[in-house]
Amino acid sequence: MMTLTTPKIWSATLDSSAKRNVWTAMKRGFTCRCPNCGEGKMFRAFLKTADHCDKCGQDFSAHRADDLPAYLVIVIVGHIVVPIALWIETNYSPSVALQLAIYLPITLIASLLLLQPVKGAVVGLQWAFRMHGFGDGPAD
């Protein structure tokens, strides 16, 4: 005997799960914590996310941060270092060697310091918007 079953089709209206706060998730991600619980660690290495949260079990393998954190860090650091360099150049005109000795390390250190928090914020954003595999529906 053949039985008919309704196919399970996911849609936004069927998503009855709780709304996720974007800013809270991004803030938790920026502090390298799980966007879901805010307690577990998001990273197992400098830029490697953990497989899952060690407190609540949230799966992090679904994130697709790719190169966005690096682009955002370039924009942020560029908007800090370049105006300072231009201001110093127009007012004091120090030698190029001195400027390179100051700006290059500052750029490198600021970029390295911001890269992990910005990646955490991007993963938190993806989690809050249920992007990729972070939603309750099928991964896309």
Ligand SMILES: [Zn+2]
């Ligand atoms: Zn968690």
